[in-house]
Amino acid sequence: MLSATDLVVRLGSVTAVDGVTLSVERGEMVALVGPNGAGKTTLVKALAGLVRPASGTIAVEGRLAYVPEGRHLFYDLSVEDNLSLGAWRGRDRNPKRIYEVLPGLAGLARRRAGTLSGGQQQMVAVGRALMADPEILMVDELSLGLAPIVVSDLADHLASLHQRHGLALLLIEQNARLAFDLCSRAYVLENGHIVASGSSAELERSEQVRRAYLGVGSTPSKVRSREGDSSESARRDGSA
Template sequence: MSEAMLTVKDLNVAYGGVQAVRGISLEVRAGEITALLGANGAGKSSTLLAIVGSVKPGSGRVTFEGQDITAQPPEALIKKGIAMIPEGARVFARQSVEQNLHLGAYIVRDQAVYRQRLQQVYALFPRLQERREQLAGTMSGGERQMLAIGRALMSGPRLLLIDEPSLGLSPLLVEQVFDALAELNRQHGLSVLLVEQNMAQALEVAARAYVMQSGRIAIEGTAAELAASDEVRKAYLGM
């Protein structure tokens, strides 16, 4: 069994008087895709934002490769090997595809490493190479999601956190994005924490999963166990 790369312990997050996350614990193992699932408002995004330091948790601890990173700013985490793709595939709309990718590599000083990563991104998403001079703001939602993933990969992360990659995409594009995540995990050993409402799709690529409900972990287990569970199928997968 792989050792834990990221560990979240007893995490609490509140906004004003609203408790969004209630004492949850989870882990992402090295070389695995782990899914954090649940309906809108379950507390998934709040958990992710607390992990990367965009929101300060009320209590709890986050460790990465044995080092306490609780409430460290996002820019410090990039240097440690953690990349975050927020919900909505945010890209620099007035910059070209290649300029966006270049901005994702701002911590990379070695030009040979930069060129190698650029070619890896283009091999993963040929459409980005075809449109490398196109302004990002003129691209489709699916293309922007590919660009957001590609930009995050340019920093050379060992752990990728991605929030709702299927949001607003057609089923075909959702499949392409999830195929790319599976390929990154399989070919490059990239560890992924995938936050998703689309549970059926997420369980196809994940090794393990947690289901959140009202700020708590309601169910956890392997993806196969959750996909086969009558409780999960009825309550969360709509089957």
């Protein structure tokens, strides 16, 4: 229901996404993992139609919604207003149905979004995306800057949305452990290329993936040097 073929996205003179082919089927939960600066955010922005690709095709069947990295709420508006604006292109602007799915938000309805904690803001961001009644939801960096317990709570919510409403999910994550636990299938993006893909179980068994993303079988110093590399490339593509 969402597919990209040979997608190339350039940011200025930098090719951030270079020939990516991926797909998410109806009702599927798929993860996109990769280091900082691999081009993940640029890729989802292109999938969301916010960045025009240089070449390649994107096909979307059904409604698609997007939770951007860093949440990007309307901080001076109330939670309720944030939610109802999520339905800008839809019909039903009443956020009540979101309170049923994410009950934690009901009590925050009148609060200004800027005054919420990070976890609460992330929940509002998810809720706002759900207001568009999507059949596929892309979440960029769900776990970023949040405490593990908050992340697992949010992950539970997403999993139950998937199970109960058949929502398809594309989860963009640096935290590969979380991504593999949640999703059945995953892609690994490095330097704008898909370097590995397959079921989460397969990828978890792969030596290469284990070493780079799960911190297994590698020395700490190696991990650090890899992070050094990636932060540099992040600066280059400007998405960080």
